[in-house]
Amino acid sequence: MGPQTTDVSATAIPATEELRQTVRELCKGFGDEYWRESDQQRSYPQEFVDTLTNSGLLAALIPTEYGGLGYGLTEASIIMEEINRSGGHSAACHAQMYTMGALLRHGSEAQKDTYLPEIAAGRLRLQAFSITEDKAGSDTTSIETGAVRDGDDFVITGHKSWTSRIDESDLAFVLARTSPKDSADRTRGLTLFLVDLRQVRAQQPETLEVVKVRTMFNYATNQVQYHGMRVPASAVIGQVDNGFRYVLDGWNAERILLASEAVGDGYWFTQRATDWANSREVFGRKIGSNQGVQFPIVDAYMKIRAADMMRFEAARLFDVGEPCGAEANMAKHLASEASWDAANAALNTYGGYGFVDQYDIERKFRETRMYQVAPVNNNMIKAFIGTKVLGLPRSY
Structure with missing residues (x-):
């Protein structure tokens, strides 16, 4: 069952019902059989994600000056709702929506100028958020993956237990400890990095180890080991130690x-x-x-x-x-x-x-x-x- 591409104008936010109809028309090209086969094979629904990207809808939260639609979270939530309401599964692509805020609100102008237009155009994929660890669980302030400054780089070493869609992403957010845990302020000491996975895979593939995890439903998640992965200091989002x-x-x-x-x-x-x-x-x-x-x-x-x-x-x-x-x-x-x-x-x-x-x-x-x-x-x-x-x- 082939995709149905729908063009979405980036000049104005459509009325709620118009946006719903746009998403529904796109989803008609991906019916029950498509999602059933994807689930049975545990395969990433790349065709659907590509169609959603080409329509512009996956760039809903990116401001228009960077080539996105400039929508608010209300409109973004309608897009996700309608995908699931059609029988689809938004987990294949929802991370690009909710991770976008870290780059939009806390990224540098250079980072936004470099990445946002490419993401909006569909040439870069931002789907991976690497935070959770086995020992820490929901206690994010207790993560142990570390990042040590070495000249103009940070060297990241550690393990993450749930990093979804890293194989399907060009960019990933990685949270790592850059200072010892402070009992007076346990939220300090963690730094958020925007890692260009293309450079890592091309120049130091041995530093990134990905092991797929099969779950009870089709969710492209993985365990990840960082073996001294080097990232430039320019990859830091906001200020060092304030990433949490x-x-x-x-x-x-x-x-x-x-x-x-x-x-x-x-x-x-x-x-x-x-x-x-x-x-x-x-x-x-x-x-x-x-x-x-x-x-x-x-x-x-x-x-x-x-x-x-x-x-x-x-x-x-x-x-x-x-x-x-x-x-x-x-x-x-x-x-x-x-x-x-x-x-x-x-x-x-x-x-x-x-x-x-x-x-x-x-x-x-x-x-x-x-x-x-x-x-x-x-x-x-x-x-x-x-x-x-x-x-x-x-x-x-």
């Missing part, structure tokens, strides 16, 4: 965008369940007439609608520069829980057919489960809301 703050700055965008993906999944599940319940006949009547089938679908749909509203509120606050940490976290939590309820309602509606790959319920069931644990576990969100919003004692 730049990463933290992008987490709200990440949570909002992934909430929108979960919302898209939720709408997909409820629509598929509704269609099946309206067509499947057992005991001489449509199964949708049974309240035991009908009510779980309705419950899930209402939860998705509520999560959808929180997503838009979080995105609105983000776009006007207002604090939105609580809203971004709540949107991610509510959307991930609602999409999981919708997934279970759809699986129960389909019954045994839901376990058969040709109906795609089991594929999306596996995909949507991720949102409860990544990019942050929902229990961590509850701890954040408890302490930061309600003023309860810290639990960790």
